[in-house]
Amino acid sequence: MGGAGPVEAVAFDYGGVLTTPVADSLALWRATSRIDPQSFTDCLRAWLGREAEPDSPVHELETGKLDAAGFEQALAARLRRTDGSRPEPAGMLADMFAGLHPDQEMWDLTDELRARGVRVAILSNSWANTYPDRLYDGRFDPVVISGQVGLRKPAADIYRLLCTRLGLPPERVAFVDDARPNVEGARRAGLHGLLHRDAATTRDALLSVIESGAPVGPTTSHPSKEPRA
Known part of the structure; x- marks a missing residue:
């Protein structure tokens, strides 16, 4: 060798x-999409934290078991905007990483x-x-x-x-x-x-x-x- x-x-x-x-891109997305920061933090803790279930939407997205559209639907259902409304799921992943x-x-x-x-x-x-x-x-x-x-x-x-x-x-x-x-x-x-x-x-x-x-x-x-x- x-x-x-x-x-x-x-x-x-x-x-x-x-x-x-990545954190900078997500912060920009949260600001422009008016995502309530706590709702996003709570979702990440449940889906990506050390105690997350092995079939959490994040784990399934990362291993290809869940497609982008399915993940966006699941994520939008967990988030809220600062005015209390739900965000639009379509295109959410692209927007989240657009600032990279x-x-x-x-x-x-x-x-x-x-x-x-x-x-x-x-x-x-x-x-x-x-x-x-x-x-x-x-x-x-x-x-x-x-x-x-x-x-x-x-x-x-x-x-x-x-x-x-x-x-x-x-x-x-x-x-x-x-x-x-x-x-x-x-x-x-x-x-x-x-x-x-x-x-x-x-x-x-x-x-x-x-x-x-x-x-x-x-x-x-x-x-x-x-x-x-």
């Missing part, structure tokens, strides 16, 4: 890692890693997201999307699938995500897990683990518990 050091491949989450923070934009420093980091001989991959929990064409332009290999494989982070099986597709043991793979549970899941599966905060911090931590192979310890995360794409 080739590579620049003990870690031969780095897998990145997409939303909130290769893009601007590429983080160019992170894309530059993927180029830097490849120049060092380190492979780069994607491991993303999808909320029926539309990914940019350049995600599939040959830069990332493999691209593992939860809804396409029927598995979701932080379940161990999706990290094993990533490593199988890379053809590498988990100790040769680093994983970057902005959600702590997903990083913890990667570490339990034997990967080097890194909690993303910003491009500069992530770059320093990745180069350190690539050069030393030492496990990455906890780092500061965004305080938000918003969904991660």
